[in-house]
Amino acid sequence: MNWVILLIAGLLEIGWAVGLKYTDGFSKLWPSVATIICLLTSFALLGWAVRSLPVGTAYAIWVGIGAVGTAIAGIYLFNESISMLKLASLGAILVGILGLKLAA
Template identity: 65%
Template sequence: MNSAWIYLLLAGLCEIVWAIGLKYTDGFSKLWPTVGTVIVMILSFILLAQAMRTLPVGTAYASWTGIGAVGTAILGMVLFNEPKDLVRLACIGLIIVGVLGLKFLAKE
């Protein structure tokens, strides 16, 4: 895996953290969860920008949002007891297939 994809993976993981962090900010009314969430947001964008130095913008952005969406959806199920029905899981699987397709099948 080249460095651009490593940056992208880290950016996606940060996106998961800040998306879940938003839940804990209570609409940005809690200071420390808000500060932590904003710091991780900034880090996520910095890492995404580094990945985009090499990767096509469409590939990088779609993969970043895909990683974030899948991770956030799964953590939502685990942390917040969100629905775990088969249709939801199948749709998450389709996002994973899309991100893997962009990584392994799309030309950079």
């Protein structure tokens, strides 16, 4: 169950990272509120997950989910550049996440 909680925490990290773009420097109320809720919930769930998961593994997986998801969201939502090197780098992060999960 803690792996599912960690996955949800990682997805919420994507939510707050992408949400930062919509807050316009925290000058827009509702996007700011949603971003802060995602941030706090993501941290709380990460804290819950590390009660029984190794902290280094859980944190690295949480960051990896957030990094890959945010990069993909940036490509789709904000027309950020895409290249083979970027895709290969994101793939490497995914392989790292899988390796950490299998090693735990």
